[in-house]
Amino acid sequence: MTDAPLTALADQGEYAEAVQLAVSAAAAYYGAGDSTLDDDAYDRLVRGIEAYEAAHPEHVLPESPTGKVAGGAVTGDVPHTVPMLSLDNVFSAEGLTTWIAGVERRLGRPVEHWSVEPKLDGLAVSARYRNGRLAQLVTRGDGTAGEDVSHAIGTVLGLPERLAEPVTVEIRGEVMMTAAQFGAACDKRRAHDGTTFANPRSAAAGTLRAKDRPYVCETTFFGYGALPLPPDDRGELAVRLRELPHSAIMELVAELGVRTTAATPVAGIVADSAERILSRVEEIAAARAELPFGIDGIVIKADSAADQAEAGFGTRAPRWAVAYKLPATEKITRLLRVEWNVGRTGVIAPRAELEPVELDGSVVKYATLHNPADIARRGLMLGDSVTVYKAGDVIPRVEAPVTHLRTGEEEEIVFPDVCPSCGSEIDKSQERWRCVRGRDCKALASIEYAVGRDQLDIEGLGRNRIVQMMEAGFVADFGDLFSLTRDQLLSLERMGETSTDNLLAAIERAKAQPLSRVLCALGVQGTGRSMSRRIARHFGTMEAIRAADAEALQEVEGIGPEKARLIVPELAQIAPLIDKLVAAGVTMTEPGFTPPGEAAGPSESAGSAGTPALPLAGMSVVVTGAMTGPLAEYSRNQMNELIEKAGGRASSSVSASTSLLVAGEKAGSKKAKADKLGVQVTTPEEFAKLVAALL
Ligand SMILES: NC(=O)c1ccc[n+]([C@@H]2O[C@H](COP(=O)([O-])OP(=O)(O)OC[C@H]3O[C@@H](n4cnc5c(N)ncnc54)[C@H](O)[C@@H]3O)[C@@H](O)[C@H]2O)c1
Numbered sequence: 226m227t228d229a230p231l232t233a234l235a236d237q238g239e240y241a242e243a244v245q246l247a248v249s250a251a252a253a254y255y256g257a258g259d260s261t262l263d264d265d266a267y268d269r270l271v272r273g274i275e276a277y278e279a280a281h282p283e284h285v286l287p288e289s290p291t292g293k294v295a296g297g298a299v300t301g302d303v304p305h306t307v308p309m310l311s312l313d314n315v316f317s318a319e320g321l322t323t324w325i326a327g328v329e330r331r332l333g334r335p336v337e338h339w340s341v342e343p344k345l346d347g348l349a350v351s352a353r354y355r356n357g358r359l360a361q362l363v364t365r366g367d368g369t370a371g372e373d374v375s376h377a378i379g380t381v382l383g384l385p386e387r388l389a390e391p392v393t394v395e396i397r398g399e400v401m402m403t404a405a406q407f408g409a410a411c412d413k414r415r416a417h418d419g420t421t422f423a424n425p426r427s428a429a430a431g432t433l434r435a436k437d438r439p440y441v442c443e444t445t446f447f448g449y450g451a452l453p454l455p456p457d458d459r460g461e462l463a464v465r466l467r468e469l470p471h472s473a474i475m476e477l478v479a480e481l482g483v484r485t486t487a488a489t490p491v492a493g494i495v496a497d498s499a500e501r502i503l504s505r506v507e508e509i510a511a512a513r514a515e516l517p518f519g520i521d522g523i524v525i526k527a528d529s530a531a532d533q534a535e536a537g538f539g540t541r542a543p544r545w546a547v548a549y550k551l552p553a554t555e556k557i558t559r560l561l562r563v564e565w566n567v568g569r570t571g572v573i574a575p576r577a578e579l580e581p582v583e584l585d586g587s588v589v590k591y592a593t594l595h596n597p598a599d600i601a602r603r604g605l606m607l608g609d610s611v612t613v614y615k616a617g618d619v620i621p622r623v624e625a626p627v628t629h630l631r632t633g634e635e636e637e638i639v640f641p642d643v644c645p646s647c648g649s650e651i652d653k654s655q656e657r658w659r660c661v662r663g664r665d666c667k668a669l670a671s672i673e674y675a676v677g678r679d680q681l682d683i684e685g686l687g688r689n690r691i692v693q694m695m696e697a698g699f700v701a702d703f704g705d706l707f708s709l710t711r712d713q714l715l716s717l718e719r720m721g722e723t724s725t726d727n728l729l730a731a732i733e734r735a736k737a738q739p740l741s742r743v744l745c746a747l748g749v750q751g752t753g754r755s756m757s758r759r760i761a762r763h764f765g766t767m768e769a770i771r772a773a774d775a776e777a778l779q780e781v782e783g784i785g786p787e788k789a790r791l792i793v794p795e796l797a798q799i800a801p802l803i804d805k806l807v808a809a810g811v812t813m814t815e816p817g818f819t820p821p822g823e824a825a826g827p828s829e830s831a832g833s834a835g836t837p838a839l840p841l842a843g844m845s846v847v848v849t850g851a852m853t854g855p856l857a858e859y860s861r862n863q864m865n866e867l868i869e870k871a872g873g874r875a876s877s878s879v880s881a882s883t884s885l886l887v888a889g890e891k892a893g894s895k896k897a898k899a900d901k902l903g904v905q906v907t908t909p910e911e912f913a914k915l916v917a918a919l920l
């Protein structure tokens with residue numbers, strides 16, 4: 226990404242509005258930590274403002290955030306000894322090498338050493354120590370003067386009240402919250418007023434400035450600089466601080482007892498080439514997701530004091546340092562729904578369905594919510610704007626609701642009161658809820674699915690019966706159904722002779738179901754009814770399906786590499802179940818299938834040249850409305866099976882490529898659409914004639 230995305234501003238009015246929005250967002254961001262924008266949205270807005278100003282210099286408003294520390298939105302009354310500036314940004318390796326070349330051009334010589342350290346995602350603070358005692362804490366403010374937040378002394382981990390030596394010095398660094406501190410802060414705030422913080426950064430910002438909170442939250446400080454503090458700015462330490470390279474100053478800071486990132490996996494290093502800088506950038510980026518605190522980039526600084534002094538400062542940022550920005554890992558989006566999934570061991574895990582949002586290179590639609598207690602703790606509601614976190618390969622997670630964006634329309638999240646998979650009770654004694662059936666839950670749900678009408682269609686086998694059989698130890702999976710004995714069934718409560726014989730007969734009949742339904746009954750991910758039919762028709766036998774690798778599977782229409790890679794191992798995993806079915810004599814072939822080799826000519830697919838006589842060959846058919854006549858009893862799935870048996874492709878929506886619409890009674894919008902598109906429409910009776918040979 227060379228051109229960073231920006232919010233396009235059409236005219237002076239939009240420009241003025243954008244400036245106003247950016248200034249108030251920045252004031253909220255650096256103030257109480259309750260901005261309505263996520264960083265990405267803010268950065269796009271400011272880039273839009275910059276672009277507009279470049280094209281219309283005559284319209285530039287004095288309050289514009291561009292070129293100012295903190296967007297010019299904050300002020301302070303404690304002057305800084307040396308300005309506390311922002312950092313310029315680069316976004317790519319090319320950006321970095323260009324920037325390095327610029328610095329070296331300015332200096333007229335190569336920079337020998339660079340220090341490379343994480344860019345901590347908190348807020349900058351200056352800690353003034355006098356004679357070794359922490360005397361004053363000051364925020365960055367507008368860069369020239371900040372706000373006194375000394376009231377926070379004693380709550381900031383890593384910033385000792387006494388240094389190891391009685392020196393007078395100013396330490397600069399970042400105040401932030403670790404994941405654990407953030408969790409604790411949210412708990413406290415919820416207990417106090419029922420709301421939470423949107424993310425660790427805003428929690429740290431709000432906490433640092435809060436004066437009269439009835440609860441105290443802990444934060445963490447990481448130092449990234451030290452400078453002489455007047456009036457003591459001529460002593461031995463002051464001289465050293467002016468002469469030492471940055472890396473040595475960082476060692477000194479740590480020796481004084483202040484926390485630095487040295488003890489973390491992303492410790493600062495000294496690099497002597499662009500290659501080494503870039504490899505460290507990669508290392509830090511890779512470690513990011515696992516860190517217990519947030520970073521939003523990597524800071525690269527000329528290490529030597531002489532290089533820094535010669536490069537100097539711009540108005541907004543030093544010229545000897547730059548931030549290599551990493552993609553945003555957090556965005557604000559909406560929580561649409563919560564779904565409850567039951568895992569292999571019976572754990573019932575909530576998952577958030579989100580308004581899709583692009584995050585760290587992928588579109589996020591779902592995020593983990595951990596467990597019900599966690600949802601309650603975070604005070605999440607349906608319809609909430611939420612902060613969502615994702616970095617690298619981690620599973621995206623919902624961090625917190627953005628409570629100041631609530632509209633009043635949000636709704637409570639309803640927790641399930643029975644297991645959503647099998648309908649059994651839920652064991653709620655632990656934070657992680659579990660189906661009381663544990664591992665058997667999945668088994669119960671999968672047997673229930675397998676015997677369903679569109680799969681093996683075993684009548685008279687409801688959930689309670691299956692539970693009975695499982696509890697008696699007769700069945701563990703649906704393959705066991707085929708070895709049930711009459712005596713076993715009769716031993717079950719409420720099971721008479723007639724129902725026993727009926728059930729045994731239904732089970733016997735199920736053995737004759739075609740491969741497509743047997744495959745579907747297996748419940749392999751991504752193989753629903755129509756996909757199972759397609760796979761069965763393509764391969765013809767279970768043997769061929771089991772022998773297929775991911776590549777062969779992709780020959781089936783609708784199976785891409787991703788799906789193929791899911792199906793292959795899952796089929797392998799349930800091999801014992803399939804073997805059991807084979808041994809029981811369950812049908813493992815698809816009727817009407819002609820192996821490609823035996824068709825007329827070396828045809829690739831069984832459906833086309835192999836079976837030219839089928840009445841719907843090559844047609845895409847949609848069914849709508851209620852069936853009548855000979856097809857009156859056909860379910861939608863059976864209609865689709867019929868279409869495919871007749872060589873057609875069953876589809877659920879009408880488009881220009883639809884060949885035929887079978888419109889039954891009360892056909893509605895699909896019929897209208899077919900008429901509009903000029904798609905051929907037929908009645909169920911006419912259609913029955915067309916496929917009469919197959920009924
Ligand atoms: N969401 C919003 O409404 C909103 C509003 C304003 C700003 N922002 C965000 O803030 C960012 C710009 O703000 P900024 O100017 O405060 O910060 P910056 O990202 O431009 O970087 C400068 C800051 O980096 C920090 N830093 C962290 N690690 C450091 C290290 N090792 N060495 C030196 N400095 C280090 C310091 O606090 C320093 O002040 C943007 O990315 C923007 O997205 C968001």
Ligand SMILES: [Zn+2]
Pocket residue numbers: 567644645646647648649660661662666667
């Ligand atoms: Zn269950």
